[in-house]
Structures are given as structure tokens and as C-alpha cells.
Amino acid sequence: MNFKTSAALLVAASILSISAGAAYAQTELKVYISSQHQPDLWRQALDKYEASNPDVKVVIETGGNTSEAQAQYLNTVMTAKDSSLDVLILDIVRPAQFAAAGWTSPFTEVDMSAYLPAYADANTVDGKVIALPAFADAQFLYYRTDLLEKYNISPPSTWEDLRQAASVIKEQENNPDLQGVSFVGKAIEGANCTFLVPYWSQGQELVTDGKLTFDHDAAVNALSLWKGMIDDGTAKANIAEVATDDVRKDFQAGNAIFAVNWSYAWAQAQGPESAVAGKVGVVPVPRMEGGEPTTCLGGWEWSVSAYSTHQEEAHDLVKYLASPEVSKFMAINGALLPTYGDLYTDPEVTAAAPWFANAKAVVETAKPRPVTPRYNEVSEVIRTTVNAVMAGVSTPEEGADLIESRLSRILR
């Protein structure tokens, strides 16, 4: 084939492809969903969108089954100003970082008051709407209804109650595998909540307006609470190895009376493979003695990449994904907590997950983790310190000192 023929073919091919493009005029949007977030179910929601918007085709890219793995991947993609991703799912702790780095394009003319206030706040940075809520989440206390009924104990409202309940049940049950309480002690994102929930419960804030407002005594109390539970046998000795999903597995296998976990654990704990199906109760996370009830706010958000070449279409898609219609669909089919207040009492939703009716009050008391562009560093300091204290490498006092000195440098 000589040059002229190939050139002619090339021209012909490009003309054909242009005319084909004109005939379909279809925009392809790429949506990034982490693989832990039921991409199959989101696919069903996207299929509905494609059906009513034939000019848009949506492709899912999955990756990163933990919040940290996902953040690392997106850090790389966004630093390279890669335009291949249009819509991104973000952990609730990320909007501040993404806004500061200029990685997302904000939303205008969106009524954030329709969402639960915590999510309206978490997605608004310096007056700009960075992302729209995908689903809500919070930490809850899971408990074994059968064991508590057997010993006539009511669900604990303070950690001291929990300790006593666990000690009575463990003694009577005489099962060496039975843990009093399971929680995250491994140095992962969830370990921040392990520290923050009892810290907040003492009426203290860690970061206020981007500045460190550290209360040393409250931090020592928070770390001592968990360390004390390891030392007296309420929690297992190797809790420093335990990640979020290990908490779920231990509880599901019937090896924990209480467990601190997110809403996702519900569906599996009540599922066919669970040893405790039908024996699961969910209540708010206990408070410190004399403290106030609080919990860690979770949930994920939809944002549009600043480097997307289909800004308008991507914003429209996100508005659909964050709509009441999709929130309800995901609540019924995926047991994901809704981001709209009135859906918690929607009869179709409560038929699928009865405890959602009581979950709204818990989500409303939940507090967001520190809002700062340098969240990754803040998180690393807290979670490695929690891990070191749980492993007995540092004392709670040393841990509190370390958090204070390292955070004051990051948040100066």
C-alpha cells in the first residue's frame, strides 16, 4: 500500500467517523465508584438514567476497596490532570482537600437545604458546593438482642454500662471466643472515629475553623477508655489488628456481644450467611460517663472532576445520582442510609430496613471529622497513634502528647 492510498483511506475513515458521531452525538461519561460501594446497584440506577437520556452513555470504573486506597488512586489521577474520569465518588472527609486543590468543579443553583444539614455542611467549602451527597452513614452500636434478653440487660447508653453488661454476659456464657466489644484498632481511616467519638462525647472539638483546639485530658480519657477495655478483657488482646470489616465478620460469626460499626454491616449481619441473623439490634454509640451522645459522620459524595471535558452532562448526572429517587432506591436495595430526612420514615424504606426509622436521630447527632485540606495528614497521625496505644506500644498519655505535637505542626 503506497502513501497516497493510505492517506486517502485515512481521510475517508475520518469523514465516516465524523458523520457517525454526528448521527449519534452520544457523550460518554466515566463514573468512578469504589468497589466496596455496590457498583452493581449503582449500575441499575445509571441504566435508568441512560434510558431517559439516550444521548448519554455512562461507564463505571471501579477501584480501591478502602477509603485510603481510593484516595491514593484519585490523588495520582487528579495530580496528572487526567480528563478520563468525569464523575467521582468521594469519602465525606475529602471535599475540603479536593476544593483546596481545585480538583472538582462546584455546583451552582443547587438547593442544599433539601439534604440533612450535616451533609449540606460537609459538601460546602467556603460557600461553594463541592459535591452532592450520595448516601449517608454513621457509626452505630450493634448488639446481640438474644444475649441481652437472656440476662435481662437493656442496651447500654454509656461505655461503663457496656463494660458491665459485657462482663456479666462473658462470665455466664463461659465462651473464650466471645468478645465483649469489637471496634477498629488497626491504623486505618476508621481508627480516627475510634478516637474521636469518645473525645467528642466529652464536649470537646478537635479542629475549629481549621485551627487545632486540642483538649489533652479528653484525648487521654478517650484513649484510656479503649485501652482499659483491652486490659480488662472486654475487647480482645489483638484489637490492633482489627479493621472495619473484621469487626463485621467477628460480630456476624457470633463472636462479639457488641460491635461499633457503620450501617453497611446490617444487611450482612441479617443475611443468610450470618450466625446471628434475627438476633441483631442497633442503638446509638454509648457516651462517656457524664458526656453527651455523639457519633462519627460517614457517607460518600458525588463530585465532578475539574478536568472533565463534559462538564454540563456530568453535573446533570450527579444531580440525578443525588436525587431523592436514587437515594430511596439505594436505601431499599442497598441498605444505604438516605441523605434526605423524610426518606427515613418512608414506608417502602422501613419495610426493607426497619431500624432506619430510628437511625435518623443518630445521623443527626453525628459529627464530621476535622475539615481541613490536610486531612490525610491529620488522619495518619490519629490512626497510627490509636494503633500504637491499642498495641500497648505507647501509653494513652504518650499518645495524646504525640497527637498534640504532630497536629499542631500540621494545622499551624
Next chain:
Amino acid sequence: MTMTGSTKSSRTIDGNVTPWWVRYFDPSDRALAVLLLAPAAVLLAMIIVYPVCRLIYTSFFNLSLTSGLPAEFVGFENFQFMLEDPVFWQTTGNTVLITFVTVPGALVVGLALALMANLPFRRQWPVRLSLLIPWALPLSFAGLIFAWFFHSEYGVVNDVLGRFGVEPIIWFNSPQWAMAAICLTIIWKTSSFMALIILAGLQTIPRSLYEAADVDGAGRIRQFFEITLPLLKPSIVVALIFRTITALQTFDIPYMMTNGGPGTSTATLAMYIHQNTVSFLDLGYGSALAVVMFALSMCVTAVYLRMIRTKG
């Protein structure tokens, strides 16, 4: 496209046509050498010299991609901060410890494996294959597999120890046990590479030397120290250079086994660099740390190269 017959060509003494451009450049041997080395030099400059220079340059800046601020020249501030940073000292200390434990460890185990593999087995391939497997396994897989071996509840190590009446050890709960587990894994993973290089060296030692030693009445042990070890020295040094540099860059195995835990007590310098650059996007400080690691690797290489030269 041929230049034959071109008016610009001329004939050499033996009648061949010298292309015009050869006459034009008239390359001496020296110039030809430069010409031939140029492509490799350009490639090296692009993929090694430029990144290293860029790294050193960035290390003098305050450049954090999460801040949204432009890069700001700060001189030696990143290096000053490093001196006061306890995590830098801890991770560097861990890296040095891992190097001092696993390099000699892998050498001893690798030497033993190589000597075993060199024994006159009827079938050589099963022995050689089992030597190769740990080497062929990706580092992160090895880390993942051993993380399960050492798991306090489900791990095979505690199960075996339990059969001998040893209380289960929570390996990753204590800095000492976690470090021991990591070092054992690294030695397992890297000794086969040492063994491969040493085995190649062993096969270059002529049998006649051992036969002569037998005649002279030298025992097995004497033969090992008088013949085998001195003749293996060059292979051992090469193996040590590679092993030491990879030990200084240890990342995958502790990353998968403990992720630096408990706390930061088993984190290495490479992990700390990765954390600062990839997770925190603090490119200035991350580059400064990487400059230190680069300097460390250069020093080690220089020492070994000197050793080879004096040996030669």
C-alpha cells in the same frame, strides 16, 4: 535510498565507497565512541539524570499539592524539619536495622541454599526450581502471604508454636515481634536471589582444585574456607551490592504485613517517602526525604565498588 554513485562519494584505497557524510564528519575513534554512546547517554539523562536533578531541585521548595499554593523556595527548611522529625529518625533507624539484619541473613541462608543446590543430586531441576520460586514471587504477594502466616488467630506460625506448647504470640502487636516477622519474611524472599548468583559463581570453580586439595589431604571444611569462599568473593560482592540497595529501599513487605504498625514502629524510609508524596501530596518534603535515601544508596554503592576495585 542509496548514496552509491553520488558525486560527493570518493573511493578509498581498497576500492570501497566512503559515504559523503562519513568523510564530512571524519570520525576519529574517539568521536565514533561518543557518537555510539550518545543514544544511551541521552536515554540515561532523560530517565535518571533529569529526575534526580529535579528531585534535588524540588527538595528546596515548599510544594504541597493539597494547599493549592504555588511552589515556594525555602532553602534547606525541609532538611531542617527532617532533623526534628521523630518519624524520619524512626523510619531511617528501621531501614538501617532491616538492612543490617536481612543482608547478612540472606547471605548466610543464600550461601547454604546454593551449596545445597550444587550437591550432585540425581535430578537437579526440583532443587533449582524450589530455589527460584521465592525469587519469582512478587514482593507484595510474599508480604500478604506472610501476614497471614503470622496472624495471631488464623496464622500457621502460632498454630505450629501452639503444638509445642508455646503461648500464641500477637506478632503485629509488638514492635519487636513485628520487626522479627518482617525480617524473617525478607530473608525468605531474598535469600533465593543471593543463592542464584552464588550458585552461578560456584559452577565456575574448577573441580580440579578440589581434587588437588583431596590429594593434599585438606578436609571438607578447609576446602570450603580455602577454595570455595575466596573464589566466590566476586559473586558474593555483586549479590551484596544488589541486596543492600534493595534492603535500603524496603517497601512492599512491611507495607503489606504491618503497614508500618503498630504505630509507626515498623515503617521504613521508603514507606515514609511514599506516604508524604502519594498520600499527603507534600512533594517538597517527600523529595527531601528521597534525596537522603538517594545519598544513602550512593554511599553504600561507593563502598562496595571500592571493595571490588581493591579486590581486583
